[in-house]
Amino acid sequence: MFASSTASQSPIHRSLPQAYAEILNDLNQKVISAQPQDVLQFCANYFNAKLEEQRVRFLATARTAPQQNRDIPQFLPAVIPPSLAASSPNIGSAATPAASSPDHSMESESESDDDEDQEEPSPLLTMPPNYMRGRRTSVSAESMVPSHQNYVKTVIPKTDEQRRRIEASISNNFLFKNLDEDQHEDVVNAMTEKRFQCKDNVIEQGAVGDFFYVVETGTLDVFVAKHGNPAEKVFEYGPGGSFGELALMYNGPRAATVTATSDVVLWALDRVTFRRILMENTSRKRRMYEAFLETVPLLVSLEPYERHKIADALESVYFTDGQVVVKQGDQGDNFFIIESGEATVTKCNDEGVEFPMPGLGPGQYFGELALLNDMPRAATVRAKGRLKCATLGKRAF
Ligand code: CMP
Numbered sequence: 001m002f003a004s005s006t007a008s009q010s011p012i013h014r015s016l017p018q019a020y021a022e023i024l025n026d027l028n029q030k031v032i033s034a035q036p037q038d039v040l041q042f043c044a045n046y047f048n049a050k051l052e053e054q055r056v057r058f059l060a061t062a063r064t065a066p067q068q069n070r071d072i073p074q075f076l077p078a079v080i081p082p083s084l085a086a087s088s089p090n091i092g093s094a095a096t097p098a099a100s101s102p103d104h105s106m107e108s109e110s111e112s113d114d115d116e117d118q119e120e121p122s123p124l125l126t127m128p129p130n131y132m133r134g135r136r137t138s139v140s141a142e143s144m145v146p147s148h149q150n151y152v153k154t155v156i157p158k159t160d161e162q163r164r165r166i167e168a169s170i171s172n173n174f175l176f177k178n179l180d181e182d183q184h185e186d187v188v189n190a191m192t193e194k195r196f197q198c199k200d201n202v203i204e205q206g207a208v209g210d211f212f213y214v215v216e217t218g219t220l221d222v223f224v225a226k227h228g229n230p231a232e233k234v235f236e237y238g239p240g241g242s243f244g245e246l247a248l249m250y251n252g253p254r255a256a257t258v259t260a261t262s263d264v265v266l267w268a269l270d271r272v273t274f275r276r277i278l279m280e281n282t283s284r285k286r287r288m289y290e291a292f293l294e295t296v297p298l299l300v301s302l303e304p305y306e307r308h309k310i311a312d313a314l315e316s317v318y319f320t321d322g323q324v325v326v327k328q329g330d331q332g333d334n335f336f337i338i339e340s341g342e343a344t345v346t347k348c349n350d351e352g353v354e355f356p357m358p359g360l361g362p363g364q365y366f367g368e369l370a371l372l373n374d375m376p377r378a379a380t381v382r383a384k385g386r387l388k389c390a391t392l393g394k395r396a397f
Pocket of ligand 1: 224303
């Protein structure tokens with residue numbers, strides 16, 4: 001995989017920088033002696049450890065550096081990627097790890113922030129050009145795409161009755177919707193039953209993430225403590241709900257405390273299986289819809305986490321020019337938000353004459369009336385050109 005000492009005699013390798021060849025040789029030795037199962041993650045960890053070492057060395061030198069060094073022009077890389085800064089208004093604030101809002105980490109999968117704030121050197125210090133303090137590191141996280149060859153599946157024996165209960169618990173949960181047969185089987189195999197009593201904390205804010213949970217029976221409240229303030233209730237879960245994904249997705253501390261408000265039966269999925277099977281689709285959808293949902297007037301007052309839950313439930317649907325999206329008089333099963341494109345709206349009077357109504361564009365929504373009032377569709381909506389909508393089913397709506 002990497003240059004061996006023999007290979008380094010070839011013309012190509014002779015031109016490699018000395019420092020690079022030394023690092024690869026060192027890494028080769030470590031791979032040979034550790035024989036890691038997940039080679040990619042092992043290498044990532046190796047490089048992260050090297051970076052940390054470099055950082056510590058630099059900070060030690062910088063703290064004792066003579067004053068004149070401090071007049072050299074600054075190298076202060078942005079810690080927050082611009083895409084994230086744009087989509088998250090709080091992103092610049094220094095949150096405590098325990099209180100860090102989940103949306104802070106939305107685009108920093110398998111990255112951890114907590115070391116960014118600890119060893120903050122004076123902004124007057126000069127960084128070496130190769131320092132890249134803004135790089136985030138993930139020393140302990142499993143690889144995002146673990147090697148399937150080396151992956152040992154978790155199989156926790158269970159009775160048919162337990163399997164039936166798991167199936168019932170996940171049947172209406174969006175995170176499990178797009179699994180193929182094998183993935184579905186792997187998830188069910190890996191789940192383990194956990195019971196808690198009323199008032200037990202299933203998860204504590206700030207703790208390390210171990211499991212993702214699906215509720216079979218019972219209810220739970222979610223509390224978030226921000227900036228040292230007392231914890232406030234922000235959410236609640238009942239049967240079919242799921243929680244505990246954030247710490248596993250972003251390798252951060254638990255973002256909230258989840259407390260049972262009755263005796264509960266939960267199905268817990270271990271971190272590795274969650275990341276291997278459920279994470280990719282979930283984070284892709286949340287990323288895809290996050291910025292868009294912030295612009296939908298109906299949803300602006302929601303908490304970021306509530307918007308994530310909506311993103312989990314949304315699906316994109318496409319319509320061609322003139323295609324009917326909802327038809328006046330039909331039974332309504334879906335609610336639509338226009339992602340891109342335009343739609344025309346018409347209404348028929350009692351004589352069957354069709355009248356145009358104001359059209360709709362991106363960010364606008366339709367189809368909510370039939371769902372709210374359980375009434376037939378009150379108008380016909382057609383695509384004007386190519387139309388892309390995010391749709392939400394009746395139950396989720
Ligand atoms: P995690 O941070 O792993 O553990 C606590 C869980 O509470 C979190 O994942 C979410 O699944 C859930 N949760 C529900 N509401 C919120 C919220 N407003 N902020 C953060 N987490 C929440």
